[in-house]
Amino acid sequence: MPRLVEAIMEAEKEAAKIIQEAEEEAKRIIEEAEEEAKKIVEEAKNTPVEVAVMEDIEREVKEIVDRAKVKAEELKRVASERMSSLVDEVVREVLEGEWGGSS
Amino acid sequence: MSGEEVVSVDKDSEAIVRAILKMAEDRANAIRKEAEKRAKEIIESARREAEEILRSRRERAEREMREEIARKRSAAEVEANQIVLMTKSEMLREFFRRVHEKLAATADGQEPGWNYEEILTKYSLEGAKILGEKEVFLMGREKDGSLLEKVAKKLEKEGIKASVDKRTVPVIGGVVVRDSGDERRYYNTFDGRLRAYREAKEIELIGKLFEGV
Numbered sequence A: 001m002p003r004l005v006e007a008i009m010e011a012e013k014e015a016a017k018i019i020q021e022a023e024e025e026a027k028r029i030i031e032e033a034e035e036e037a038k039k040i041v042e043e044a045k046n047t048p049v050e051v052a053v054m055e056d057i058e059r060e061v062k063e064i065v066d067r068a069k070v071k072a073e074e075l076k077r078v079a080s081e082r083m084s085s086l087v088d089e090v091v092r093e094v095l096e097g098e099w100g101g102s103s
Numbered sequence B: 001m002s003g004e005e006v007v008s009v010d011k012d013s014e015a016i017v018r019a020i021l022k023m024a025e026d027r028a029n030a031i032r033k034e035a036e037k038r039a040k041e042i043i044e045s046a047r048r049e050a051e052e053i054l055r056s057r058r059e060r061a062e063r064e065m066r067e068e069i070a071r072k073r074s075a076a077e078v079e080a081n082q083i084v085l086m087t088k089s090e091m092l093r094e095f096f097r098r099v100h101e102k103l104a105a106t107a108d109g110q111e112p113g114w115n116y117e118e119i120l121t122k123y124s125l126e127g128a129k130i131l132g133e134k135e136v137f138l139m140g141r142e143k144d145g146s147l148l149e150k151v152a153k154k155l156e157k158e159g160i161k162a163s164v165d166k167r168t169v170p171v172i173g174g175v176v177v178r179d180s181g182d183e184r185r186y187y188n189t190f191d192g193r194l195r196a197y198r199e200a201k202e203i204e205l206i207g208k209l210f211e212g213v
Helices: A002-046 A057-096 B003-107 B116-131 B142-157 B190-210
Strands: B135-139 B161-164 B174-179 B185-189
Touching: A002 B003, A057 B003, A057 B190, B003 B116, B003 B190, B116 B135, B116 B142, B116 B174, B116 B185, B135 B142, B142 B161, B142 B174, B174 B190, B185 B190
Parallel strands: B135 B161
Antiparallel strands: B135 B174, B174 B185
């Protein structure tokens, strides 16, 4: 009987060692996973984000301003053409109209 | 203990040892399996978190880009409006500079089609009538002194006693009519008429100058 007990005790010692090794390995697996997880999250935080350029805004800005410049030139041309006759008309209205001052 | 009994004990102990070790190995495998499962969950959770971070960063970057585009477009539209408004303002200023110039030339007798003396007479009569006075004083530009003397004589013929005030007024042209006590004045100057005209008609005038553009 003592040999049986001795054998069982040996076996339990060996079993405990097997389980301890498995627990240590489990701990290492989880630690490695946590380390990997940290890396994955950090990489997501630091990876440059590329955004597709939705519109060519610089070209659009230039077009808006250029259109305004063309319109300004057209305003100048039209106003210059009309100016002389309109000046005469206004001078006449100022001098002859009911624009007398205050008393 | 007989030989048979010894063999039997050895066989029993071997079976027990095997069973103990088998249980330990099963437990160890279960521990490893559980750890691997947990590790997989940790990695998957991290991947999901990373995807969410990237999605959120992309959305933010896109929003910022859209805002930047809107800012630039808005600034361009403001600049465009300023270009147009400044041109209109410049042309309007030039327009009134020419009107002013023409009024000054009229007052200096350099505009064909206009008789400044007649204008002064008309304005003076108008002023006297509005003041309702039979005796008035006429004030004008320094260089209009002799013209105003002539106008005063014309007013006399209309039954209004008129004199030229020694004081002058710094105007383009026209006349200021006052009563004898200088309690009431009627300003019928080119400057005042132009100002009143401009206040009343400027919007209409802008329309006429730039219509159709």
